[in-house]
Amino acid sequence: MSEALQYPIGRFDPARIVAPAERPAMIASIAALPSALTALVAGRNAADLERRYREGGWTVRQVVHHLADSHMNGFTRFKLALTEDLPVIRPYRQGPWGDQPDATQGPVEHSLVLLDGLHARWVTLMESMAAGEWTRRYVHPEQGREYALTTALANYAWHGEHHVAHVRIALG
Numbered sequence: 001m002s003e004a005l006q007y008p009i010g011r012f013d014p015a016r017i018v019a020p021a022e023r024p025a026m027i028a029s030i031a032a033l034p035s036a037l038t039a040l041v042a043g044r045n046a047a048d049l050e051r052r053y054r055e056g057g058w059t060v061r062q063v064v065h066h067l068a069d070s071h072m073n074g075f076t077r078f079k080l081a082l083t084e085d086l087p088v089i090r091p092y093r094q095g096p097w098g099d100q101p102d103a104t105q106g107p108v109e110h111s112l113v114l115l116d117g118l119h120a121r122w123v124t125l126m127e128s129m130a131a132g133e134w135t136r137r138y139v140h141p142e143q144g145r146e147y148a149l150t151t152a153l154a155n156y157a158w159h160g161e162h163h164v165a166h167v168r169i170a171l172g
Contacts, residue, residue: 005054008165012158018150020131026157031123033071033160034116037064040167041108049108053170058098060170063163065103066094068111068118074156075122081138081149082129088139126153 018026041049041064049061058066073092080087097103102110134150147155 002054005057005169007162008053008169009158009162012155012162014145014147014151014155016151016154018154020134020150023126023134023150023153026153027123027126029157029161030119030126030153033067033164034112034119036164037067037115037160037167038112040164040171041112044171048171051170053166057166059104060167061106061108062098062103063166063170064108065106065111066098067160067163068114069097069103070094070159071115071118071122071156074152074159075118075125077138077147077152078122078125078149081136081152082125082133086137086139086146088141091140091142 041060044060050059052059053063069092073089077089080089129149134153135148137146137148138152139146
């Protein structure tokens with residue numbers, strides 16, 4: 001499997017320290033994801049949506065639905081970390097979620113609309129956060145580590161860009 005196709009923008013580094021000055025650009029990336037994704041898939045036919053960015057990878061349709069699934073979980077993780085002391089989040093199995101009929105057959109428009117509203121709320125939340133709130137954390141039990149919200153922000157900004165790159169590759 002080609003590393004360049006699997007990680008077209010490189011791998012995410014969870015140990016990277018995110019400076020406060022970097023946060024606005026990462027929030028802007030999250031804000032831009034729904035329109036960037038919509039521009040890529042709008043008006044595409046069913047055959048286009050079944051294209052894969054690499055052998056064994058998800059279809060364009062599955063990637064769009066995966067972004068909605070993942071970012072719903074990400075928003076929830078932010079809310080938990082902001083409202084509870086060191087919550088343990090509930091992981092989910094991305095592969096099986098992506099193999100469910102809603103992801104393999106469902107109209108991408110459903111997830112595009114969901115992402116638009118979800119990201120608007122998420123951006124509003126993040127733009128209202130006080131400096132000290134970015135250090136709040138949650139525990140990821142499968143990974144056995146804590147994530148500060150500043151790291152989670154970087155991860156979800158990367159995640160959106162990562163999958164937009166997959167869609168671009170698939171659609172050529």
